[in-house]
């Protein structure tokens with residue numbers, strides 16, 4: 001890596017490596033799909049029992065209170081052992097948001113079950129008519145007395161059909177101008193009467209997300225996060241966390257290892273042209289590690305990431321796509337196989353990760369939208 005560990009960090013890395021090697025079940029290593037909850041959540045709870053499930057959360061809320069370098073070491077060691085992707089909406093999204101904006105009662109109720117892996121969260125932002133233009137969302141929440149009544153639909157909800165709760169953006173003032181001034185941030189119990197959830201299958205064959213319908217769903221007013229009609233500010237704070245999370249170098253490091261294994265197996269590693277492209281890809285991953293390091297540092301200093309989040313989202317997700325293009329090249333004609341390819345160095349799944357990373361430049365705000373942000377806020381280009 002581009003950074004040297006201090007003696008304390010080296011000890012932490014060694015302890016993390018030994019423990020992960022001993023405790024991560026073999027069946028969960030190197031998976032290209034996210035395993036279903038019945039397989040994944042026991043591992044989540046094992047990490048939680050060790051106290052390592054939330055390196056970035058403060059200790060008072062059950063996190064590790066890890067330093068920046070410890071967080072990066074943890075991500076690198078998880079990548080090294082081929083750990084699967086955990087559900088992020090609780091740990092990386094609503095958890096940090098409640099820590100920053102939640103009431104004492106909201107923190108007490110919702111943070112411990114996230115740490116314990118007892119409750120899975122979904123993110124309810126996108127709607128059929130509101131994706132990139134999120135401020136046009138139409139799901140209504142009408143406040144009367146001590147409860148909201150929610151009517152509308154969300155879509156592309158990651159793990160919606162596996163989730164117990166959803167944090168959602170809802171329209172609470174339809175007449176507000178500008179439109180985002182009429183949006184609030186609500187916590188919704190997905191087992192409430194009037195909620196219908198339908199899984200959607202992706203091009204890679206997994207049912208990662210779903211559509212969620214709300215038909216006059218009653219939600220206690222105490223589930224409002226922040227003030228009424230102030231949801232946009234909270235939503236934007238969360239998008240920064242999300243963009244950083246989608247570019248976690250863990251996925252790029254795993255992809256790079258997969259390419260090397262495949263290239264060794266097919267012999268393409270001996271081709272100087274391929275080696276040049278592999279070297280460029282390795283440099284790209286090192287650059288992503290440096291960018292991620294910088295972004296985590298800014299977050300740790302409690303500074304908003306701003307356009308840095310957009311730059312790292314574009315770089316990290318487009319790099320991941322180019323790594324998976326290189327994996328296809330390394331596999332040669334085997335790239336067309338739907339199932340993992342058997343090699344002398346173990347099985348390598350080629351087509352699934354290639355198909356899966358198509359989505360990375362769409363979720364969390366598409367590359368086009370991130371480029372618009374950089375154009376406006378960094379380059380000062382006209383709208």
Ligand SMILES: Cc1cc2nc3c(=O)[nH]c(=O)nc-3n(C[C@H](O)[C@H](O)[C@H](O)COP(=O)(O)OP(=O)(O)OC[C@H]3O[C@@H](n4cnc5c(N)ncnc54)[C@H](O)[C@@H]3O)c2cc1C
Nearest residue numbers: 123124125126131132156157158359362363364365366368
């Ligand atoms: C795997 C996956 C998981 C997801 N999980 C969730 C989730 O858990 N919760 C959730 O709320 N959402 C989720 N999403 C939805 C995601 O946030 C949206 O897909 C994304 O914001 C884009 O919105 P859209 O799909 O409506 O596309 P649109 O906004 O309709 O965009 C279509 C195309 O037009 C381009 N475009 C749009 N506007 C502009 C512009 N102004 N300038 C230039 N180009 C533009 C876009 O870049 C895109 O290429 C997920 C999406 C995916 C793929």
